[in-house]
Amino acid sequence: MPNMSLIKNEMPVQSPDVRNKNFKEVALGYTEEQAIDEAKRCLNCKNKPCVTGCPVQIDIPAFISEVAKGSFEEAYKIITKSSSLPAVCGRVCPQETQCESKCVRGKKGEPVAIGRLERYVADRHNAMSETAVEKPASNGHKAAVIGSGPSGLACAGDLAKKGYDVTVFEALHVAGGVLSYGIPEFRLPKSIVQKEIEGLKALGVKVETNTVVGKTVSIDELMKEEGFETVFIGSGAGLPRFMRIPGENLNGVYSANEFLTRINLMKAYRADSATPINAGTKAVVVGGGNVAMDAARCAKRLGADVTIVYRRTENELPARAEEVEHAKEEGIKFRFLTNPTEITATENGWVKSVVCQQMELSEPDASGRAKPVPIEGAFIDVEADCVIMSIGTSPNPLIKSTTEGLDTQKWGGIIADENGLTSCKGVYAGGDAVTGAATVILAMGAGKKAAAAMDEYMQNN
Numbered sequence: 509m510p511n512m513s514l515i516k517n518e519m520p521v522q523s524p525d526v527r528n529k530n531f532k533e534v535a536l537g538y539t540e541e542q543a544i545d546e547a548k549r550c551l552n553c554k555n556k557p558c559v560t561g562c563p564v565q566i567d568i569p570a571f572i573s574e575v576a577k578g579s580f581e582e583a584y585k586i587i588t589k590s591s592s593l594p595a596v597c598g599r600v601c602p603q604e605t606q607c608e609s610k611c612v613r614g615k616k617g618e619p620v621a622i623g624r625l626e627r628y629v630a631d632r633h634n635a636m637s638e639t640a641v642e643k644p645a646s647n648g649h650k651a652a653v654i655g656s657g658p659s660g661l662a663c664a665g666d667l668a669k670k671g672y673d674v675t676v677f678e679a680l681h682v683a684g685g686v687l688s689y690g691i692p693e694f695r696l697p698k699s700i701v702q703k704e705i706e707g708l709k710a711l712g713v714k715v716e717t718n719t720v721v722g723k724t725v726s727i728d729e730l731m732k733e734e735g736f737e738t739v740f741i742g743s744g745a746g747l748p749r750f751m752r753i754p755g756e757n758l759n760g761v762y763s764a765n766e767f768l769t770r771i772n773l774m775k776a777y778r779a780d781s782a783t784p785i786n787a788g789t790k791a792v793v794v795g796g797g798n799v800a801m802d803a804a805r806c807a808k809r810l811g812a813d814v815t816i817v818y819r820r821t822e823n824e825l826p827a828r829a830e831e832v833e834h835a836k837e838e839g840i841k842f843r844f845l846t847n848p849t850e851i852t853a854t855e856n857g858w859v860k861s862v863v864c865q866q867m868e869l870s871e872p873d874a875s876g877r878a879k880p881v882p883i884e885g886a887f888i889d890v891e892a893d894c895v896i897m898s899i900g901t902s903p904n905p906l907i908k909s910t911t912e913g914l915d916t917q918k919w920g921g922i923i924a925d926e927n928g929l930t931s932c933k934g935v936y937a938g939g940d941a942v943t944g945a946a947t948v949i950l951a952m953g954a955g956k957k958a959a960a961a962m963d964e965y966m967q968n969n
Contacts, residue, residue, distance in 0.1 A: 791814045
């Protein structure tokens with residue numbers, strides 16, 4: 509019998525006053541009964557509107573139909589025809605603005621919980637499957653992938669499935685890119701990221717860490733000296749931006765990148781960490797995106813009283829609604845229509861407070877959101893001993909500066925066509941290195957498109 513409930517099966521979660529003191533995963537996942545019941549809410553529409561909202565084109569009705577029947581492994585096979593990272597995407601993709609936004613059930617109630625079902629299927633497979641991945645026969649061609657984030661892993665996975673000899677070059681000591689250093693353990697356990705990467709290695713993908721392309725080796729050297737026929741640049745956007753206001757060089761001011769990398773990659777929240785971090789007693793996070801929510805929730809778990817300051821209103825917050833809700837539940841405060849103008853210092857050079865100008869909204873700006881403008885003479889002083897800047901990132905210029913003929917945008921993004929081809933023959937790019945900071949699933953979609961183009965290139969050259 510179909511389930512005609514207008515609301516989703518609720519996701520079990522840790523209690524807010526418990527989880528805001530630990531780094532364990534907040535969402536606990538569906539039970540088998542919940543997964544089957546939720547799957548039965550799907551109408552299995554013939555025109556599959558949900559698929560049009562998926563950047564990697566998963567056959568969503570087909571996998572959900574298998575879940576409804578209790579055929580979880582069949583559901584997993586359907587998902588992995590299109591996605592290399594289902595356990596990751598089921599957790600961090602903004603389904604509410606992608607596949608679920610197209611769901612017919614959402615017209616008169618809540619859409620089917622597609623992301624939660626994808627997570628359940630992937631987690632069940634990872635926990636129970638003992639079937640070894642079959643490595644495809646080699647086709648004799650070599651491809652290099654720069655960066656082991658979502659775009660690079662998606663590209664590598666698709667090429668490996670076609671028999672290519674793929675090597676992924678990662679600058680850090682752990683593979684996973686932003687999945688490992690940027691997203692906190694309580695949203696995306698690192699064991700899950702590494703499990704997905706191990707699956708790619710089983711397909712034959714080689715991963716070389718501690719390799720900074722542009723310093724350790726150049727793209728020209730990879731192609732001319734090491735025999736790689738084509739290269740995909742998926743190096744992300746890891747260069748933090750700052751506001752250029754007085755006091756940003758004080759002790760206690762971090763970029764969100766540094767703050768999250770220390771916590772996620774170096775485990776700074778552990779008592780025995782070799783790279784501890786001080787979130788202070790009163791932390792201010794500047795910004796309103798998912799990264800700002802991640803940084804704020806991490807600072808809360810380190811014991812700080814946390815305030816997020818954002819220059820627009822709550823209606824304009826770019827972060828996922830779920831992340832904002834979780835942050836509020838965990839005791840994080842928000843100050844809207846508030847824009848920092850100066851960070852003041854104590855006598856010994858540490859952060860003392862953040863001076864903020866009050867704002868009001870006027871006509872929409874180029875982004876389509878209402879433009880914040882200062883209210884003359886209206887300032888407040890927010891007490892703080894830690895400030896975390898989360899106002900965006902740009903691609904690292906290193907690859908551009910060491911690759912002859914690689915065209916980039918003025919802001920640093922690599923110029924590439926719809927299939928990822930750059931101005932250099934045989935060199936492709938995708939994900940945040942091209943678009944600037946975006947979502948995991950959009951980066952994966954770019955990696956998959958580039959892999960298809962690279963396959964055609966290598967077969968015809």
